[in-house]
Amino acid sequence: MPARVHVTALSGNVLCTIDLQEGDCLAELRAAIEKATQIDADEQRLFRGAEELRSDTSLAAVAAAAEAVNLVLVQTFQDDTGTLLPLRREVRAILSDAADVSLAEVVSRLARLNVTTTEELTNLANIFVKVALAQPSGGETYANIAQRLIQGRVLPSFKAEDGSQLNFARLLLSSLQESFEELGPFRLPNREEEVVQKSARQMERAVAHAQLLCHLFNRRLFSLGVISQVLWQLIGPPGRPTPLSLEYVHVFLCLIDKRLVQHEQVQKLIEKVVTRLVALSTASDEAASHSESVLGKIQCCLIAAA
Numbered sequence: 001m002p003a004r005v006h007v008t009a010l011s012g013n014v015l016c017t018i019d020l021q022e023g024d025c026l027a028e029l030r031a032a033i034e035k036a037t038q039i040d041a042d043e044q045r046l047f048r049g050a051e052e053l054r055s056d057t058s059l060a061a062v063a064a065a066a067e068a069v070n071l072v073l074v075q076t077f078q079d080d081t082g083t084l085l086p087l088r089r090e091v092r093a094i095l096s097d098a099a100d101v102s103l104a105e106v107v108s109r110l111a112r113l114n115v116t117t118t119e120e121l122t123n124l125a126n127i128f129v130k131v132a133l134a135q136p137s138g139g140e141t142y143a144n145i146a147q148r149l150i151q152g153r154v155l156p157s158f159k160a161e162d163g164s165q166l167n168f169a170r171l172l173l174s175s176l177q178e179s180f181e182e183l184g185p186f187r188l189p190n191r192e193e194e195v196v197q198k199s200a201r202q203m204e205r206a207v208a209h210a211q212l213l214c215h216l217f218n219r220r221l222f223s224l225g226v227i228s229q230v231l232w233q234l235i236g237p238p239g240r241p242t243p244l245s246l247e248y249v250h251v252f253l254c255l256i257d258k259r260l261v262q263h264e265q266v267q268k269l270i271e272k273v274v275t276r277l278v279a280l281s282t283a284s285d286e287a288a289s290h291s292e293s294v295l296g297k298i299q300c301c302l303i304a305a306a
Contacts, residue, residue: 003063006070007033007046015039015073020063021201026053027182028201033073035134040088040127045074084123087113091124095131098141106145111154118158118166125171129179129212136208143215146172150221173222180209180230183248187239206244210251218257227252228269235276240283246294249273254301274298 005018016036018029030041046053048062048071062069094109115121132142149155150169157167183206217227231252234245253270260266277298280291 003066004068005029006068007037007073008070009073020059020069024059024201026055026057026059028205029059031134031205032201034130037073038089038092039073039075040130043075045076047072047074084120087115087120088123088127091127092131095128095142095145098145099135099138103141103144103148107148107152107154110145110149115156118160121155121158121166121168122171122175124155125168125175128172129175132212133179133205133208136204136211139208139211140215142212143219143221146216147219147221169221172216173226176209176213176216179205180213183209183244186234186242186245188242203244203247206248207251210248211255214252214255218255218260224265224269231269231273235273235280237276240280241291243290246277246290249277250294250297253298 003020005020007015007018009015016033018032018036020029026046027041030044030046033039033044033046034041048069053062053071090113091110094106098106110124113124115124128142128146132139135142146168150167150172155168157165160166183202213222213227213230216222217224231249234249235241253273256266256270261270274295277291277295281288281295283291
């Protein structure tokens with residue numbers, strides 16, 4: 001790697017061309033194809049000749065075989081029948097217009113969607129997260145949309161099997177959690193000779209995720225407990241956090257609303273994170289240097305927020 005990937009449909013029509021980056025995994029390739037073609041990553045089956053690429057397929061090995069890789073994309077449907085496809089496309093189209101129309105219009109168009117099942121609401125939440133993460137600069141706009149959808153109870157809720165309510169807020173958090181887990185692993189390997197490589201594309205996704213989550217937290221849409229769990233999963237013991245984990249924490253803490261920073265419980269969480277970073281920075285390895293750098297950046301942000 002790097003290598004160029006040409007993606008075609010079964011008909012032979014060229015769908016897109018993707019330049020693989022060092023450290024890219026199959027999830028990153030699918031995300032890039034989704035961004036270029038609007039074909040949901042979960043609906044992509046990718047074939048190289050007769051061999052289908054799986055989650056354990058090494059893209060490095062595929063790229064090493066040739067400078068240009070030719071893949072065929074076969075689109076499948078998450079609901080087997082494709083009945084959810086029109087809804088997903090409409091949601092994506094509405095959200096993609098968010099930068100060009102008023103917030104009220106976006107919310108109004110989403111409210112007019114005929115969402116009648118849990119599956120449809122789940123798909124709406126999943127597309128919302130995917131579109132928002134694909135446009136990092138619009139994180140605050142999408143957080144504002146989510147705030148209106150949740151606080152205005154614009155979308156329907158449904159009863160889960162356990163009797164609890166499944167609403168947009170709950171499904172949004174679930175979708176964010178799934179996309180968060182895809183960013184891992186969050187710890188460096190135990191053996192020094194092992195290397196965890198993250199591509200620039202993966203780092204961009206991590207930054208976008210941190211921005212979106214923080215904007216949602218600033219609007220009180222998620223609890224401090226949720227945020228504490230996320231940050232500690234990134235840098236808490238045991239093990240040494242990866243540069244991606246540290247950058248995520250840095251981006252998140254530097255975006256917290258100044259008014260929230262004054263809250264006692266938020267201050268305690270920040271102090272806990274800073275204490276952990278100080279401990280990490282005293283080690284004598286690569287993680288220590290990254291921790292020290294991030295610690296300095298966070299402290300500058302906190303001074304500016306004071």
